Amino acid sequence: MARDMTRAGEPLGTAARRAALRLLDAVLRRGEPLESALGLATRALHGGPDRGLAHAIAAETLRRLPDLDALIDSATRNRLPDDAKARFVLRIALAQVLGLGTPPHAAISTVLPLVDGGPRKLVHGVFGTLMRGGVTLPEVPTLPSAVAGRWRAAWGEDVAAAARAIAAPPPIDLSLADPAWDGIDAPSLAPAHRRVPAGSAVGELPGYDEGAWWVQDIAASIPARLIGRGDGVALDLCAAPGGKTLQLAAAGWRVTAVDASESRAARLEENRARTRLPFDIAIADVLGWQPPAPAAAVLVDAPCSATGIFRRHPDVLYRAHDAMVAEMADVQARILDRAAQWVAPGGVLVYATCSLERAEGEDQATRFAAAHPGFTPLPATADELPAGIPATPEGWVRTLPGMLEDAGGCDGFFIARWRRALT
Numbered sequence: 317m318a319r320d321m322t323r324a325g326e327p328l329g330t331a332a333r334r335a336a337l338r339l340l341d342a343v344l345r346r347g348e349p350l351e352s353a354l355g356l357a358t359r360a361l362h363g364g365p366d367r368g369l370a371h372a373i374a375a376e377t378l379r380r381l382p383d384l385d386a387l388i389d390s391a392t393r394n395r396l397p398d399d400a401k402a403r404f405v406l407r408i409a410l411a412q413v414l415g416l417g418t419p420p421h422a423a424i425s426t427v428l429p430l431v432d433g434g435p436r437k438l439v440h441g442v443f444g445t446l447m448r449g450g451v452t453l454p455e456v457p458t459l460p461s462a463v464a465g466r467w468r469a470a471w472g473e474d475v476a477a478a479a480r481a482i483a484a485p486p487p488i489d490l491s492l493a494d495p496a497w498d499g500i501d502a503p504s505l506a507p508a509h510r511r512v513p514a515g516s517a518v519g520e521l522p523g524y525d526e527g528a529w530w531v532q533d534i535a536a537s538i539p540a541r542l543i544g545r546g547d548g549v550a551l552d553l554c555a556a557p558g559g560k561t562l563q564l565a566a567a568g569w570r571v572t573a574v575d576a577s578e579s580r581a582a583r584l585e586e587n588r589a590r591t592r593l594p595f596d597i598a599i600a601d602v603l604g605w606q607p608p609a610p611a612a613a614v615l616v617d618a619p620c621s622a623t624g625i626f627r628r629h630p631d632v633l634y635r636a637h638d639a640m641v642a643e644m645a646d647v648q649a650r651i652l653d654r655a656a657q658w659v660a661p662g663g664v665l666v667y668a669t670c671s672l673e674r675a676e677g678e679d680q681a682t683r684f685a686a687a688h689p690g691f692t693p694l695p696a697t698a699d700e701l702p703a704g705i706p707a708t709p710e711g712w713v714r715t716l717p718g719m720l721e722d723a724g725g726c727d728g729f730f731i732a733r734w735r736r737a738l739t
């Protein structure tokens with residue numbers, strides 16, 4: 317892939333498309349998260365709007381990839397290999413026209429320089445054929461077949477809701493530090509919650525500077541809701557950037573937030589400074605760290621495949637393969653087993669993952685319960701949960717793409733809670 321971002325004589329906007337191409341390359345060929353690839357891929361761009369455009373093009377391409385590929389395949393006599401540069405460039409051009417509303421001439425003129433000295437004629441020809449044919453994208457996007465197959469087996473018809481959910485970026489949820497705060501006129505789906513439209517400039521919303529709220533999907537707010545209010549010690553393990561830490565601190569707990577990543581812990585610090593909510597931060601690997609004493613509440617928001625946040629991060633659809641899920645499930649088991657030792661007698665343990673994979677949710681909770689007879693399931697109750705999100709028959713919470721769909725949906729999460737026996 318090209319390294320040079322700006323070249324004389326190129327149409328304006330070519331550099332942003334080159335960055336989008338690098339982003340796609342990072343996700344699809346190297347398996348990197350889109351957000352992590354952003355810095356390097358866009359470093360030569362001048363200013364936020366170009367960076368935003370590169371990100372929007374790459375994200376839209378990932379949302380629509382199977383449908384874009386089907387269009388490309390319909391217009392080529394010999395199927396282009398999956399990793400052919402011509403396919404990448406056509407995906408970008410088509411995603412702009414069919415998904416983002418870019419005029420066709422602007423979309424094609426800014427990608428052709430990316431295949432200079434290569435399949436320029438082919439790209440131009442395929443694009444022209446499709447445009448003359450008046451093609452459109454299906455109203456409901458097609459999910460990648462591996463993910464669709466896995467989720468259909470796990471969740472049946474909810475896979476259709478997942479496809480609908482990926483059509484556009486989702487609304488943005490805010491968790492309020494004070495449930496009585498009334499500074500934003502927006503729908504509320506649960507106590508201390510507001511939902512603002514997709515694309516809202518969060519830094520400009522009322523209450524941002526004062527730290528009255530932080531961005532957190534409603535499903536992601538459930539683990540801390542299941543811990544509730546308290547004034548004892550709470551351990552938030554795998555805590556950064558800190559949505560759940562802030563909830564626990566706002567609910568009165570004396571929280572220690574532990575995270576292994578220094579850069580992510582910096583976001584914990586930023587959030588602590590902005591909200592002025594008190595909590596301690598430990599930058600440590602929980603597999604080596606040890607608290608000074610057992611805690612009344614322990615929250616494990618374990619690292620996972622993150623397939624539950626595919627609406628905001630469509631790259632997970634292409635990165636979360638079976639082997640990755642199995643590897644994450646192994647890490648989760650080790651973290652959860654270790655965390656269980658730090659729950660004080662009579663204390664509460666909550667386990668959560670933002671995953672739509674049973675191996676990282678239901679199977680993990682079943683395994684834990686069998687291995688830890690000293691922990692009794694503590695089923696979630698309706699009054700603890702947002703309306704429209706029921707507990708499972710086991711008392712766990714499993715949020716699925718079809719839930720709250722009319723109100724804008726929610727992320728996919730799994731949450732289980734146990735109480736440790738007194739002796």
Ligand SMILES: C[S@@+](CC[C@H](N)C(=O)[O-])C[C@H]1O[C@@H](n2cnc3c(N)ncnc32)[C@H](O)[C@@H]1O
Nearest residue numbers: 554555556557558559560575576577601602617
């Ligand atoms: C799902 S994210 C946590 C999100 C966070 N709880 C929140 O609500 O904002 C998982 C976190 O686990 C951290 N992590 C992964 N492995 C870890 C380990 N062995 N010890 C501590 N933190 C770990 C990652 O750095 C990442 O920040």
